[in-house]
Amino acid sequence: MINLSKLSKVFNTKDGKVTAVDNIDLTIDEGEIFGIIGYSGAGKSTLIRLLNMLESPSEGSVTIAGKKMEDLSKRELREARQEIGMIFQHFNLLWSRTVKDNIAFPLEIKGVPKEERDKRVNELIRLVGLEGRGGSYPSQLSGGQKQRVGIARALANNPKVLLCDEATSALDPKTTDSILDLLTDINKNLGLTIVLITHEMHVIRKICHRVAVMEQGRVVEQGNVLDVFKRPKEDMTKEFVKQVTEPEETEETLKDLFGEEGIGHILQLTFVGGDAKKPLINNIVRSFDVTVNILQGKISQTQNGPYGSLFIGVDGEASEINRVKDYIREQQVEVEVIHGE
């Protein structure tokens, strides 16, 4: 669906050249939700703007739905953009227009006749759950409602691709979840390909099928969300995964609880997919001469299956503990020693 090849973008600034996007190759399949995560300044905003040519590439090429975007004429580009919806962190609605007129805006641009426009706008208002708010102005809406208008507007021309530029970063956690649910529904029901950029791992965990991690203009790691969660290779990725597993906070709390000496061995187990269902702890206690103390556990759903992390304290002979670790690994569960040798 989307293919990026050797894509680079260099900005000429007063302080010299800044490479925002550095030689990126990426393929995004039809119907998937693809997340790009990175800290601010990683180049993800530039990358998503290269997809619809809001920024023109310095090198490389962007192909969407078989069209080479950088080769299109101005007119062809405008037509291609009508098939690529985009939503924004700050919604970017026209405050002088009502909700209905905001949603009708892309239809006006395309030249859709008035009657058809009204019909489509009503469908979209229902789709995003804004019934009864059609006559309101954006200033009268909450952040979540504004983003719903943004989504309805982006979907007006039945696009094939939806680009989300930090679409939930300005929203509170609860509203974020409701917007993410809406995006998931749209992806499932309309078969829309969604590309989103974010700095929140929570967003990736909740709705993405695949993820790419960006650092300094490069994609440092990419893959299925579950695989990346299970075995993050790069330090940057590990940092992001920690956002959802929070081992640091756990360790801090445990130090408080047991004191520096009394902790013993603490292991972080990471279960992925069906592993999460296995009675692993029970088997450990029965088969090995150790005591197990469950400290903290968390299980959450991703688009490719459940993902869980469990922190346990293990006491016993060092050799026995090593056998426990080997056993856990045999069960295809990731183990990381958080404390102890």
Added chain:
Amino acid sequence: MSKLIAGNILLFPNVNWENMWEATQETLYMSVVALLFTFLFGLLLGLLLFLTDRGNLWENRIIQGVTAAYVNVFRSIPFIILIVLLIPFTRIVVGTMLGPSAALPALIIGAAPFYARMVEIALREIDKGVIEASKSMGASNSQIIFKVLLPESMPALVSGLTVTAIALVSYTAMAGVIGAGGLGDLAYRDGFQRRNTDITLMATLIVLVIVFILQFIGDRLTNRLDKR
């Protein structure tokens, strides 16, 4: 009623109400016609200033430089001097130097750059993200101008026009210098020069009323348009 008229005559013994009414009409005529053209030219110049600026739709250093220079020059020339400088030009365009129409070229050329700067400021206030969003939807430049830039900046355009209209009313007072008539001319010639203070006072009062009405209409319109 007769008492009221008598009172008027007592307070304003030298006012010739027919002349006063004629001068009021001349002032209104000059202000309204000049405002109309100022709006058009100012909007055009303001759009040009904004659109040719760096990072905008028609980015063009040369046009930006020329427009900015024109606007700055004509905004800096004191109006009374501008009128005199433009006498030959007015002769060619209007064909005469008599009557209120003779003041129009100077009024428009003096006020349009003033309004253009306000248009530019109004357009700068628009969130760049909204323009980006419109581009992402495949809007053409003219669609962005007419469906986004102008409607989104409308309250500021109207309040800027109110300020310009009031400035124009005061400009018309100076237009008497070239024989254009109007309340300012009446106040100066019949009032000041012949020491009829009541005529000056009455002309001033009428100008004040015109300004208050303009401000009132402008404020109401701005409030109604502003949905932020």
